[in-house]
Amino acid sequence: MAPPDRPPIEFRDIPFQGIIEQSLAGVYLVFDERFQYVNATFAEMFGYTRDEFVGTSIRDLVLPDFVGEAMEYYRLRVQEGVPSIRYFTHCKHRDGHTVHIEVHGARVDYHGQPALAGVVIDVSERVRRDQDLQRSRRRLRELASYLNSSREELRGQLAREVHDVLGGMxxxxxxxxFRIQRRVSDPALAEIREITEDLLPLIQDTxxxxxxxxxxxxxxxxxxxxxxxxxRSELEAFGRRNEIVVGFTVEGGEPALSMETATECFRVFQEALTNIGRHADAATVEVCVHNRDGRFEMQVRDDGKGIDRSSMREGSIGMLSMAERARTIGGSLYVNARAGGGTVVLLAVPGYMGRRSNDRTADR
Ligand SMILES: Nc1ncnc2c1ncn2[C@@H]1O[C@H](COP(=O)(O)OP(=O)(O)O)[C@@H](O)[C@H]1O
Ligand SMILES: [Mg+2]
Incomplete structure (x- = not known):
């Protein structure tokens, strides 16, 4: 509020020139595609002094791939009368590096002709941080996927060793x-016969x-x-172990999935069942498998206490791993509480047919 003994400040009394010259944002005026005025911040953003910069064309500042877009925005404001536009673009610094800027410009009157004036801020730091973040997210995803696949490979190897080598031995x-047992019918060797009789069920158990x-x-x-x-076999064993009634419906038969995709789907299914056994307190589990037109869907519904979103966020490694597995095979995972109580886990893998070229079964 102006003090009562002074007249209110008039717009024309505000020292705009001083404000603009000191502004931390770049300020510019463009007429006929060329910069007629820029403040020091603007010129320095691109490595020039103000005097060096004046007269430069927009076309020389913006990177070639973005000149078309910048000129279209320029035309819209100067020729079509669109009042103001805000956008991001990418320019060349004098030393060759890229300067990412956010531009906010409006049409103004310059000696009776339409021109463009506005402000620019340098967002390069933010863009670089975003790029770094995206790069590290991508690398983390690659790492998760690598860990999953190497773990599967190791498990497969161990399973074969145990089954084939140990099982064979x-x-x-x-x-x-058996051969010993057949040779010890002589009553004098009854003791050995007894040992073999004890040994056989033990070996079978092993x-x-x-x-x-x-x-x-x-x-x-x-x-x-x-x-x-x-x-189906996993679900039946799960039902027996946990005394839960299970139901299994299949639409569309066995999908022609690659070995990698089938394994990831199976591991997601196992984790969904483990979670039901561990957390849901459910009486029934319904599993629906839907396979049509190259889209595979798997739905696991329980009638337990339902999922609590807050507990999911804290340390949900199981959930994270399910989502990551889904992503690895180009699918999506949805986990939700059901309206009538219980939880539903849905895995959808669209267009898996297109990825059959990766099929590892062919290598086996
Ligand atoms: N079917 C379910 N019913 C109820 N709660 C569930 C169910 N599945 C998962 N949850 C909840 O989500 C949390 C996160 O699951 P998860 O990431 O698999 O971790 P963990 O099983 O190791 O606790 C669980 O701790 C549990 O609270
Ligand atoms: Mg879990």
Whole structure:
């Protein structure tokens, strides 16, 4: 508020020239595509003095790829009467590096002719920070995907070793014990016969355990019968273990997924089931698999206590890993609380047909 003993300040009394010359933002006036006036901040942004800069054309300042857009914005304001436009563009510094700027310019009257005046701020630092952030996000995603695939590879190798090598050796031992047993019918060797009788079920248990370990590392069914069959078997075992009623519906049959895609889908499915067993307190789980026109969808619904968004945000490694796996195969993951209670996990993989060239099954 002006003090009562002084007249209110008039617009013409404001020392605009001084303000503009000291402004931390670049200020410019363009007429006929050339800079007629710039303040020191503007000229310095591009490595020039004011005197050196005046007379430069917009076309010489803006990088070639963006000249067309800048000239179109210039034309819209000067010729079409669009009052003001705000946009980002990219210019050349005197020493060759790129200066990213945000421009806000409006049409003005210059000696009776339309011209353009406005302000510019240098946003290069922000652009570089954004680029750095995007680069590190991309690298983190690459790392996550690399870790997932190398883990899968290792699990696959171990599963084969346990199944083929250890399983093979155990079977040979079992056959040898059988042979011993057949040769000890003599009553004098009853004690040895007893030992072999105890030994055989033990060996069989060990064979079963080795098969189970191998299957947990990498379900053979995934390789032999495919994703849907492996999911069905996993779901049934899950239902038995957790005493949960399970339902499985398939529309469209077994999808022709690459080995990588099928494995990622299966791991997402396993984590969704693990979460239900661990957190949901559910009575039933419904799984729907939908496969049509090269789009694969998997929906896992439980009727448990529902997902709490705040608990998801804190340390949700399982959720993060599911989302990352979905992204790796070009799909999306949605996890939501259901209206009537419970949680739904949806994995959608569109257009997987196009990626069949990566199919690793062909290498096996
Ligand atoms: N089906 C579900 N029902 C209820 N809560 C769930 C369900 N799935 C996940 N959650 C919640 O989301 C959180 C994050 O899950 P996740 O990232 O897999 O972590 P973790 O299973 O290791 O706790 C869980 O701690 C749990 O609170
Ligand atoms: Mg989990």
């Amino acid at each position: 155990l079977s040979s031992i079992k056959l040898d014990v 064979i079963d355990t080795a098969r189970q370990i191998s299957d947990e590392l990498r379900p053979r069914m995934l390789d032999t019968l495919g994703l849907v069959a492996a999911m």
